[in-house]
Amino acid sequence: MDNLAKHLLQRLMRRIPASMLKSTLDKWGRLTAEKRKSLDFTQSKWTITQELVALYVTENPNQGMWHTFQLLDPEDDAHSVELMQFKEQFKSHLSELKRNVSVKIKKHTDEAVWIRVAWGDGLSRPNHLKATYVVHYLQTPYVFVNALSSKNKPLLLQALTLSTKHQQIKAANLSGQKLTALRDLLMRQYQQVFPTKYPSPLPEKLRIEKVQAEASASRHRMAGETFGDGMLPALQSAFFQLETKFKDPTNEAMTQRDEPFICSVKFSSSNLLESLRHCASSGIASTPVTPLLSSIPLKGRNYFVITDNVPTA
Amino acid sequence: MSLLKPFSKLPDLNTANILLVENEEQFQQNLANTLVEETAVTVTVRLAKSLPLPMENDESRPRIDLVVFIINLTSDKSFESAKASLKYLDPGYFLGKVCFMATNARHASVRTGCLDALRQLAVSLHCPLLFAEDQTPVGAASSARRLLTILKVASGLVPNTTALYLSNLTRCTMPPDIDQPSFD
Numbered sequence: 286m287d288n289l290a291k292h293l294l295q296r297l298m299r300r301i302p303a304s305m306l307k308s309t310l311d312k313w314g315r316l317t318a319e320k321r322k323s324l325d326f327t328q329s330k331w332t333i334t335q336e337l338v339a340l341y342v343t344e345n346p347n348q349g350m351w352h353t354f355q356l357l358d359p360e361d362d363a364h365s366v367e368l369m370q371f372k373e374q375f376k377s378h379l380s381e382l383k384r385n386v387s388v389k390i391k392k393h394t395d396e397a398v399w400i401r402v403a404w405g406d407g408l409s410r411p412n413h414l415k416a417t418y419v420v421h422y423l424q425t426p427y428v429f430v431n432a433l434s435s436k437n438k439p440l441l442l443q444a445l446t447l448s449t450k451h452q453q454i455k456a457a458n459l460s461g462q463k464l465t466a467l468r469d470l471l472m473r474q475y476q477q478v479f480p481t482k483y484p485s486p487l488p489e490k491l492r493i494e495k496v497q498a499e500a501s502a503s504r505h506r507m508a509g510e511t512f513g514d515g516m517l518p519a520l521q522s523a524f525f526q527l528e529t530k531f532k533d534p535t536n537e538a539m540t541q542r543d544e545p546f547i548c549s550v551k552f553s554s555s556n557l558l559e560s561l562r563h564c565a566s567s568g569i570a571s572t573p574v575t576p577l578l579s580s581i582p583l584k585g586r587n588y589f590v591i592t593d594n595v596p597t598a
Numbered sequence: 599m600s601l602l603k604p605f606s607k608l609p610d611l612n613t614a615n616i617l618l619v620e621n622e623e624q625f626q627q628n629l630a631n632t633l634v635e636e637t638a639v640t641v642t643v644r645l646a647k648s649l650p651l652p653m654e655n656d657e658s659r660p661r662i663d664l665v666v667f668i669i670n671l672t673s674d675k676s677f678e679s680a681k682a683s684l685k686y687l688d689p690g691y692f693l694g695k696v697c698f699m700a701t702n703a704r705h706a707s708v709r710t711g712c713l714d715a716l717r718q719l720a721v722s723l724h725c726p727l728l729f730a731e732d733q734t735p736v737g738a739a740s741s742a743r744r745l746l747t748i749l750k751v752a753s754g755l756v757p758n759t760t761a762l763y764l765s766n767l768t769r770c771t772m773p774p775d776i777d778q779p780s781f782d
Contacts, residue, residue: 491642492634492640492641492642492643493630493631493634493642493643493644493645494642494643494644494645495644495645495646496617496644496645496646496651496652496655496659497646497647497648497651497652499652500647500652501623501647567622567623568647569675
């Protein structure tokens with residue numbers, strides 16, 4: 286939810302008299318019955334506003350900017366961490382690292398654990414409107430984080446690492462707006478399906494014949510092998526940064542520069558993987574697909590830095 | 599060089615064979631479906647992305663009577679691919695057996711000069727330039743009808759008319775005011 290919408294909601298809630306709050310929310314009709322029941326109307330309006338914003342974010346995970354982190358070096362009992370243990374550990378670690386934080390953890394039906402962390406500094410109470418949201422699937426090494434400031438980043442990452450019984454955490458170079466797309470891209474790594482034989486269509490009319498059918502079929506096959514078949518996760522952007530030093534023996538002035546030249550290429554699309562697959566199958570991109578593009582689904586990243594020494598990061 | 603030759607094979611009775619060359623491989627399928635519905639003549643359609651055609655199919659391929667290059671004016675690649683394919687046609691085809699078909703001529707994103715370049719090409723090769731509307735079935739049907747007219751002549755099925763004769767009537771010419779500034 287963007288800041289303007291949050292501000293508007295706050296002001297609206299303030300103006301609605303407390304006695305009419307429940308009936309007004311019912312009339313708005315935006316919450317399901319069970320969600321409405323879960324709201325406790327004896328709390329202050331401020332608390333209820335925060336709850337509403339939190340509900341909105343969990344219902345609309347495909348907004349805002351999510352960044353992915355990967356947990357590394359699991360300890361021996363990392364696989365047996367279960368929900369209650371994780372909850373307690375996380376809350377205690379985080380409160381040790383910083384006073385005045387408020388943590389709410391909930392497990393959703395699709396096995397995702399949603400953590401909402403509201404940060405407060407020495408002077409004010411934790412602000413749930415500007416909370417950081419973390420989504421983690423237990424037993425997987427990936428964590429998705431939204432709205433985390435750089436000040437609080439090391440604290441949150443430390444708490445996550447300890448409570449999941451790992452030793453390190455690093456940025457996974459995958460970010461985007463749609464949480465579902467990021468999640469599907471990473472989780473699909475465990476379930477890639479390779480078709481053993483491409484079904485060839487029956488010749489419907491012998492009077493129409495594609496002359497270069499074999500070349501076209503092989504392009505389709507290679508595109509399908511690289512990106513997968515069927516529905517692809519709706520990744521929306523990919524960012525390549527190329528750093529290269531000037532190389533021309535006749536131009537001393539330029540070769541003596543220490544800093545490399547930086548070239549950035551950004552791809553964006555409503556469904557990037559779908560468009561890349563189509564580029565490969567229609568011949569716009571040459572096949573076999575270059576590792577620069579195939580790394581996106583294979584390694585589950587969309588941020589690449591390419592330097593002179595290493596062709597693909 | 600594997601040139602496509604117009605008269606190296608024997609024709610079949612009452613048959614016309616057309617080759618549609620299109621880089622995007624989209625409009626050609628609709629055209630093909632409409633073309634084979636013709637009942638007076640047996641029409642066979644071959645679809646290709648570009649020339650040269652693979653040597654493996656050469657035996658089974660019939661004599662191609664008309665080669666149509668479908669060029670999408672909004673894409674430079676389309677035009678370049680068609681130009682590169684021209685090299686693989688035997689010069690005998692340019693006596694009325696080649697036709698250019700342009701799609702999306704009225705599209706907002708057509709680069710200025712693209713249509714003129716295509717016109718220059720058609721004029722220099724003495725070939726007709728047709729414009730087609732590829733988004734609706736009506737557009738595909740009317741383009742198919744026009745292609746059929748040319749195809750029947752090119753395959754020798756219309757008495758007293760040869761492809762060369764027809765091409766003199768249908769070939770593209772540059773409009774006389776082409777060096778005047780156009781209203782874009």
